[in-house]
Amino acid sequence: MTTLTNGGMTPPDLSGKNLSLRRSFADKGATLGIALCVLIAALPLALVAWQVVSRGASTWSLDWFIEEIPRNYRTEGPGMGPAIVGTLAITGMAALLSIPVGVLGAVYLNEYGKNKPLARFIRTMADVMTGVPSIMMGLFIYVGYVTVIDDRTGFAGALALACLMLPIVIRSTEEMLRLVPDELRQASSGLGARKWRTTLGVVLPAASSGITSGSLLAVARAAGETAPIIVTVGLTYVYKPDLFDGANTTLAAQIFRNASQPFAASQDRAWGAALTLIAIVFLFTIVARIIASRFAIDKR
């Protein structure tokens, strides 16, 4: 029947050409708008990269990395040595404090707690903790540590950064532990290994690349943090590799200290410090990416 009534007509054109003008216009416009959003995000990134590189590159020299920071804001010339050493020392100490605790905490969540109410609660609170403003970690360590020992030390800054890194390490490690196939755990148990041996000898090594890259990303984020440092350690310029005796300084704190001055010399130093900091952060990020992609679990 239908073939009879439809006899003389050609089948309907279902290609895009037949769209009404309004619909095709809306589709094209939306696609353009969505693409524009990407451009809007790329613009500030390009601006930051261009400004920091073009203004900061001129400060780089051998002296820049080893010299002391000039006392006076108006003094021209290089020197960010103490801040570079301080950044590495403070973030290194923070990593040393937070990564073991974070990895073990993730082991609890994924291997022991699983879906118990306590584990679920810790998981939610770890997510919430990643959203706690970084300055709050600084205030916490100031009240809980700096006022107790009555000294602003680099170690206090490391503690604050460790609090900041802890939830990030926990959550990223847990994601990685989840990727470890259950067969590995069962094989290990089948060979008679106890759970702690299975965890330490089989599960953690299997996930080690993911854990390393996640931890490095957390380190990269902590290295750029300013607020917890200026609250716990303060703003100084002296050279002190010892984290337990007196104040240290970091690149991020130096950017803040120098950027708020109206003098060209100090602003130049701020740009140089920004370039150095970004270089360090990118280095960590790139190494983390390489480890993650080269040694991913599914590729072995």
Next chain:
Amino acid sequence: MTTTAAPETPPEVDLGGEARSRRADKGFTGLVTFAGLTVLIVLGLILVTTSFQAWPAIVLDPVEFITGTRWSPSDEIFGTLGFLYGTLVTSVIAMIVAVPVSIGIALFITEVAHRRSRKYIVTIVDLLATVPSVVFGLVGSIVLIPWVTPIYQWWAGVVAPVPGLNSIFNETNTGRNYFTAGLILAVMCIPIITSISREVFATVPDIDKQGAYALGATRWEMIKGAILPHSFGGLVGASMLGLGRAMGETIAVALVIGGSIGINANLFAPGNTMAAVIAQQWGESGGLHTDALIGIGVLLFAITVLINFLARVVVRRAELKMKGAHS
């Protein structure tokens, strides 16, 4: 250690190691449980210690602390409403800019981009997330502010005859204001909102998208009809996470907001936010002033924890609903 286990064990089988291993198992379980609990311990300690320290400044005049707009440390007057206002205004500006842009980027990555270009766009967003906030502050305060100040002045002139708008965008002589801070916060919120939105879009069942296409929908109609209704709850959660991030951001805001005290309807006027005022005044504070700054921190902590908690619940519920509907 082995001596305690030795008497019960038959000599031919070495079960001493077994007992030790069992103890090790117990010990390890305790260790990892404690490590997991550190999250709760730290969060609890943050709340208790900082509240305790801030107490003297808050009880001085609790009503004034929450609702007062005067902030005069030398007279021991601590009203924080102006800072709360600044935090809200800047984060709302940030959300108005960042939410549509982030959803657009997430849609571009999941629906529009080809596989190869997808990787580059994800990298751009990830790189944006790795830039330290103080660097955004530096670029904002030294480069951006001289550029935007004439634009603000021009815009204030344009809307001057329009009632309503002219009080929001009033004339200004500085680029260090709520609006600049909001724009910089928007840039900093884009990565987190984008990545959560992507996760949310990934949960939209393929069969719904194919169904929409099969009914003759264009891509935009498919997005409107299949993706957005499905993901609404998740997108609300993603935006709230971004909001929490924006409210807690300190250094970038401290460098560009100007640092005046009080409430001003003019978005082009300098102001301050809760986080930024702590960073700005910390160095020269002491005694009760320090305690009051910590009190601001406690308020900020409570607000951001609440927002983050709600956001996580919303995102999780949206994901569960999605899984339940199509498994």
